[in-house]
Amino acid sequence: MTLEIETGGVQLSTPILPASGTFGWGTELKNLVDYSALGAVVTKGISLHPRKGNPQPRLLEVPCGLINSIGLQNPGVDAFIQNYEKELSALSMPVIVNIFGESPQEYAEVATKLSNCHWVSGLEINLSCPNVHAGGLEFGSNITGVRDVIQAVRNSTNKPLWAKFSHSTHLFHLVEAALEAGSNAVVLLNTLPALAINIKSKQPVLGARRGGLSGPPLKYVALRDVFDVYSRFKCHIVGVGGIIKPEDAVEFILAGARAVEIGTGAMVHPELFIKCRNFMSEYLKNGSYESVENMVGLAHDDQHV
Amino acid sequence: MRDSPTHFQLTITGNEKVGDRFFLLSFENPGVSFRPGQFAMVAISGEPYPLLRRPFAVSRTPEGTLQILYRVVGTGTRLMSYWKKGRKVNVIFPLGNGFEKIQNACILVGGGSGVASMIALARELHSRGTPYLLCVGTKKSGELDPHSSVFQNPPLNVKFATEDGSFGFHGTVLDLAEQHIHSFTCAAVCGPPAMMTAFLERFPDVNAMFSLENHMGCGTGVCLGCAIETRNGMMRVCVDGPVFPGKILLPEHLK
Numbered sequence A: 001m002t003l004e005i006e007t008g009g010v011q012l013s014t015p016i017l018p019a020s021g022t023f024g025w026g027t028e029l030k031n032l033v034d035y036s037a038l039g040a041v042v043t044k045g046i047s048l049h050p051r052k053g054n055p056q057p058r059l060l061e062v063p064c065g066l067i068n069s070i071g072l073q074n075p076g077v078d079a080f081i082q083n084y085e086k087e088l089s090a091l092s093m094p095v096i097v098n099i100f101g102e103s104p105q106e107y108a109e110v111a112t113k114l115s116n117c118h119w120v121s122g123l124e125i126n127l128s129c130p131n132v133h134a135g136g137l138e139f140g141s142n143i144t145g146v147r148d149v150i151q152a153v154r155n156s157t158n159k160p161l162w163a164k165f166s167h168s169t170h171l172f173h174l175v176e177a178a179l180e181a182g183s184n185a186v187v188l189l190n191t192l193p194a195l196a197i198n199i200k201s202k203q204p205v206l207g208a209r210r211g212g213l214s215g216p217p218l219k220y221v222a223l224r225d226v227f228d229v230y231s232r233f234k235c236h237i238v239g240v241g242g243i244i245k246p247e248d249a250v251e252f253i254l255a256g257a258r259a260v261e262i263g264t265g266a267m268v269h270p271e272l273f274i275k276c277r278n279f280m281s282e283y284l285k286n287g288s289y290e291s292v293e294n295m296v297g298l299a300h301d302d303q304h305v
Numbered sequence B: 001m002r003d004s005p006t007h008f009q010l011t012i013t014g015n016e017k018v019g020d021r022f023f024l025l026s027f028e029n030p031g032v033s034f035r036p037g038q039f040a041m042v043a044i045s046g047e048p049y050p051l052l053r054r055p056f057a058v059s060r061t062p063e064g065t066l067q068i069l070y071r072v073v074g075t076g077t078r079l080m081s082y083w084k085k086g087r088k089v090n091v092i093f094p095l096g097n098g099f100e101k102i103q104n105a106c107i108l109v110g111g112g113s114g115v116a117s118m119i120a121l122a123r124e125l126h127s128r129g130t131p132y133l134l135c136v137g138t139k140k141s142g143e144l145d146p147h148s149s150v151f152q153n154p155p156l157n158v159k160f161a162t163e164d165g166s167f168g169f170h171g172t173v174l175d176l177a178e179q180h181i182h183s184f185t186c187a188a189v190c191g192p193p194a195m196m197t198a199f200l201e202r203f204p205d206v207n208a209m210f211s212l213e214n215h216m217g218c219g220t221g222v223c224l225g226c227a228i229e230t231r232n233g234m235m236r237v238c239v240d241g242p243v244f245p246g247k248i249l250l251p252e253h254l255k
């Protein structure tokens, strides 16, 4: 029986991963997280140039969820490599670096720089980033944006690519464009667009006004998207959104994901990673499954022989 | 000495009301080493609501009991006020940098829930015999009981200010601090953003350390939810702070 699974070109020792932006640059939680639970680490988003991110307040707790507007704060790809290369290359697991840019060229430049790093196992491409040349429309919201970014990155590196999406009503077309342009897997979902208003100040609560919703409310949307995309494409999927207990992670695998990422849930309870790994092992054992692979997509009728 | 952050299931030994809106929560001490100003991320429930852990400064009584002094301000602290002796609470502790060892006479200025962050420091200075004065500000009398063990175990050198003059000095805690600040070589400050900004403006030449209370997602440095711009670049309040020297803070970013 094994938890190992190849996902989007990356060999994972377990299907349990942290979600970008909730696990720092990958090594901050060494004292609090049992890294043997993790199939890979996933870094926060990296861009070509440093970014200060958004003004405070950046977080708002809402019932059972979180709205954040961190604003993709990061030191830029050069400082990232310089500051974190040593620690990240010492990890015994794959490192997935999450990247974003303001133009397809920027994504490609970041990818080129990371392509030269032997310790980078794959790139997760955050498509929920405004395209400055298209009036701030997110790349991931239209087929052209997705195709341009993934193609540009594909032409810059041979590393495995995971295209990460937010929910969209035309997700099928977007996923298709990403796969055609050379993405090895899709990651579903990024946060949902969200807003909260302070009725005293009559202004949005967050410093950047708009934010993204994560945590339990997202789970059922993400699960549905994983289920639908799997049934349509049978492609490699990483499921993300609202996992706060081990059973949630199993649901994503049954819906068709080959791995899951845990964000908000593990940011609050770092012990969730090891709980998920142990539960997944038990679940395999109890069901007499040889590997996680045998569990993928079991919620689909046509998977039952 | 500071231990690295660890998960604990701490057993509550008391949760005493020490004023109209303040409670003093006591825990068995699992033998952790920490500095005044370091904090704990406290899980309110094992359920998804309220979702996030809450950050609280931790102090130690002369007997070694761990204590959190908290002000009831919202959902999490209201639920905490119902906690009973014997309950086990999931905390991650100790977090943040804490105050460096203070060698010289120091004035401690706490407003609102910020008073709590000053207690651990006052207790340490008291036990080491370093001269200090703790200035406590509330809106009116009764919010925080001066006779409670917060101020009596050990008996701290403390003065109170109320904005309505109903107890102690009539005025803000900064008005009170102004009367005494010339006798001290340094200051430690914690309170609402407006109070800390006012301190920076009123006492620009005082060597002051500020303990910031930003909203926190993780408390462990991974989410950047608490990050602020300083003269030394972007910093995370939860790991690079919560204690910062006043000279690196930018008043417009103290939100």
Ligand SMILES: Cc1cc2nc3c(=O)[nH]c(=O)nc-3n(C[C@H](O)[C@H](O)[C@H](O)COP(=O)(O)OP(=O)(O)OC[C@H]3O[C@@H](n4cnc5c(N)ncnc54)[C@H](O)[C@@H]3O)c2cc1C
Residues within 6 Å of the ligand: A061, B039, B050, B052, B053, B054, B055, B056, B057, B058, B068, B069, B070, B071, B072, B073, B074, B075, B076, B077, B078, B113, B114, B116, B117, B212, B213, B214, B215, B216, B242
């Ligand atoms: C390092 C640090 C140390 C602190 N020490 C103490 C202490 O010793 N005693 C004490 O009474 N308070 C302290 N606070 C403030 C305390 O964390 C908040 O009062 C508390 O989180 C409010 O929770 P709530 O659920 O009752 O309020 P709600 O308003 O319902 O909380 C909603 C969300 O906002 C956050 N939040 C609300 N107010 C604050 C605030 N002032 N600071 C940070 N987050 C806030 C909550 O954590 C939660 O995520 C400290 C804060 C920090 C950052």
Ligand SMILES: Cc1cc2nc3c(=O)[nH]c(=O)nc-3n(C[C@H](O)[C@H](O)[C@H](O)COP(=O)(O)O)c2cc1C
Residues within 6 Å of the ligand: A019, A020, A021, A022, A044, A045, A066, A068, A070, A072, A098, A126, A164, A189, A190, A191, A213, A214, A215, A216, A218, A240, A241, A242, A243, A261, A262, A263, A264, A265, B217, B223, B224, B225
């Ligand atoms: C504080 C925070 C920061 C995030 N930063 C990023 C990021 O830099 N890049 C990215 O692709 N997604 C980012 N995300 C989205 C998460 O990776 C994840 O897709 C989302 O939060 C849903 O998962 P969850 O419900 O388990 O948190 C962030 C989420 C949070 C809460």
Ligand code: FES
Residues within 6 Å of the ligand: B215, B216, B217, B218, B219, B220, B221, B222, B223, B224, B225, B226, B227, B236, B237, B238, B239
């Ligand atoms: S609260 Fe998450 S980085 Fe400080």
